[in-house]
Amino acid sequence: MKGNIADEMVKDIVCGMVKPKSQMRFTSDFLGKIYYFDTEKDKELFDAHPDYWVPKKEREKFRKGR
Numbered sequence: 057m058k059g060n061i062a063d064e065m066v067k068d069i070v071c072g073m074v075k076p077k078s079q080m081r082f083t084s085d086f087l088g089k090i091y092y093f094d095t096e097k098d099k100e101l102f103d104a105h106p107d108y109w110v111p112k113k114e115r116e117k118f119r120k121g122r
Contacts (some may be wrong), residue, residue: 057119061077063077063078064076064077065077066080066092067092068080068092068094068095068098069091069093069094069102069109070093070098070099070101070102070109071094071095071098073094075094077122078106079091080092080093080094081093081094081095081096082094082095082096082098082099082106084099084102084103084106084111086106087104087110087115087118087119088118089118091109091110
């Protein structure tokens with residue numbers, strides 16, 4: 057049986073914190089992908105310059121339609 061999707065582990069791309077999705081307090085959508093953040097400050101840093109935080113290879117993959 058598959059685990060609860062809210063318990064799926066995700067990583068805050070800014071600070072590196074790994075927690076269950078249900079414990080991440082903030083999210084941002086960038087190029088159709090949801091990014092999860094532990095703090096509002098991490099979300100603000102990401103939102104200001106998402107191209108800095110998302111690796112070039114990943115950005116290109118999403119821009120080309122995966």
